[in-house]
Amino acid sequence: MGRPPLALGTAGAIRYYKTPTGYRARVLVRDHDGHVRALERRAATKTAAERALKLALRDRAPALARGELTADSRVSVLAETWYAGLANLSPITLQAYRDRLDRQLLPRLAQLRIRELSVGTPDRHLRDIAQRHGLATARMCRSVLSGMCTLAARHDALTQNPVRALGPVTGRAKAPRALTVPQLRQLRAALTYDDRAIARDLPDLVAFLMATGLRVGEACGLAWGAVDLNAGTIEVRTAAIRVRGRGLVVKTTKTDAGQRTLVLPRWCVAMLHDRTDRLDTTASEDGADHGNRPVFPAPLGGWRDPSNTQADLRDAFAAAGYDWITTHVFRKTVATLMDHAGLSSRAAADQLGHANTSMTTDVYFGRKVSATGAAAVLEALDA
Missing domain, CATH: 1.10.443.10 (Intergrase catalytic core)
Incomplete structure (x- = not known):
């Protein structure tokens, strides 16, 4: 049985070779188009060659991915990518979405990986938001989070949108109060x-x-x-x-x-x-x-x-x-x-x-x- 291929956007083990002038660090990378390419860097020492290669991998990934999200991308990256893609919305709506990201969602979820957005994760956070900030805020957070997860699913970072599996955000809303x-x-x-x-x-x-x-x-x-x-x-x-x-x-x-x-x-x-x-x-x-x-x-x-x-x-x-x-x-x-x-x-x-x-x-x-x-x-x- 052959060795399984590298996952898209990932690199294999770094290999080192002695050269007349120092060391050569080399790694195989499987890009988002499915092709496997070699990347290498040379330096006077093994450590310097490894450091140069890792920096090259870091700088090369965004250009090759062309904004692609992966399961290992952080939720903070997903949020900014989703927000940057919003169009034809009023400034009031954009500001409301920005506030929900900055005030409720990112403080709780920013450091998670996209693959960690299981059904239970947004469910727990949305219930807590409803309790602390009210139903209206929780419902808007649900809408924002669903849009983010839909984008992640389109990039194959999620198999499906977990927010859609949740029931509606419910609770005891305040009764309308009016003046006589x-x-x-x-x-x-x-x-x-x-x-x-x-x-x-x-x-x-x-x-x-x-x-x-x-x-x-x-x-x-x-x-x-x-x-x-x-x-x-x-x-x-x-x-x-x-x-x-x-x-x-x-x-x-x-x-x-x-x-x-x-x-x-x-x-x-x-x-x-x-x-x-x-x-x-x-x-x-x-x-x-x-x-x-x-x-x-x-x-x-x-x-x-x-x-x-x-x-x-x-x-x-x-x-x-x-x-x-x-x-x-x-x-x-x-x-x-x-x-x-x-x-x-x-x-x-x-x-x-x-x-x-x-x-x-x-x-x-x-x-x-x-x-x-x-x-x-x-x-x-x-x-």
């Missing part, structure tokens, strides 16, 4: 007496979030050109986001469902009228284009950073006695008010910018109803 109409009125009133919140231009922003259910990035990225006060509508087509390495950018919404036209309650239209009156005075002084200016600019001017805004809002909410509130609570509140008024899950999904009603019904309210429209329901928030 009296609570909304109380919060709006409290902010109008908070000098710090007023200096940060938060009362109008919070009122607008209550009236629309927009994501905070969508509100920060709203320009006056997307507002039609005569019709009482806004067009949601952009969002402000901070992208690592690029800074603050205003980009189109990441899905077609995110681009939508919303009817505003009358009290919200009146509030925006007051803002545009103030803006017209300022615009006449600096000659700026009204339509391209943000509806809710940063306190020092320009587009408002959603991350900084979230921090400012947390301070304001805590001062008002609502330290448990996040901006996402307003989205849940709008969905809940529409649900209680008998509006359909499709109408709520359109209001919030969800492509599928399942997201709206599962996360934002619990029962299906029927009807259409939102502005009339949100009129109730007018104090």
Whole structure:
């Protein structure tokens, strides 16, 4: 029976030969095309020849492999290769995947070999992530890990994707928590007496979030050109986001469902009228284009950073006695008010910018109803 061939991408034993000027170290390498090739290096001593040959093997492997992953590659290499190959994704999604790699997956798995990603390994880590960081984070980690393992399987570093053998990440999710109409009125009133919140231009922003259910990035990225006060509508087509390495950018919404036209309650239209009156005075002084200016600019001017805004809002909410509130609570509140008024899950999904009603019904309210429209329901928030 013949000697078994070398595995792809591996080298055999190093052999040494005495030469008139020193030593020659030689090894056979089986490249990823299946061919066996000899590689050798010469030096004055045996140790130096061996060292030179090992360095040549190290430097030669990436060029020959052309990015090929093997079962012995580390998970950190797999993660970076997978991430580098992502395309046609929004900056927000790319940043979310990067965060899951850096914060949850690589600290736990980076030093493992790809062949060590058995079914049990990701299962244990995902269950621990769900317990420590919540179901939403664990589910995104599962998606990232599955993409990585699919790539490894394509490179024959894994026989199959072990993540697909896992069941869904389950657990006890927090029940959606929404504000009541009296609570909304109380919060709006409290902010109008908070000098710090007023200096940060938060009362109008919070009122607008209550009236629309927009994501905070969508509100920060709203320009006056997307507002039609005569019709009482806004067009949601952009969002402000901070992208690592690029800074603050205003980009189109990441899905077609995110681009939508919303009817505003009358009290919200009146509030925006007051803002545009103030803006017209300022615009006449600096000659700026009204339509391209943000509806809710940063306190020092320009587009408002959603991350900084979230921090400012947390301070304001805590001062008002609502330290448990996040901006996402307003989205849940709008969905809940529409649900209680008998509006359909499709109408709520359109209001919030969800492509599928399942997201709206599962996360934002619990029962299906029927009807259409939102502005009339949100009129109730007018104090």
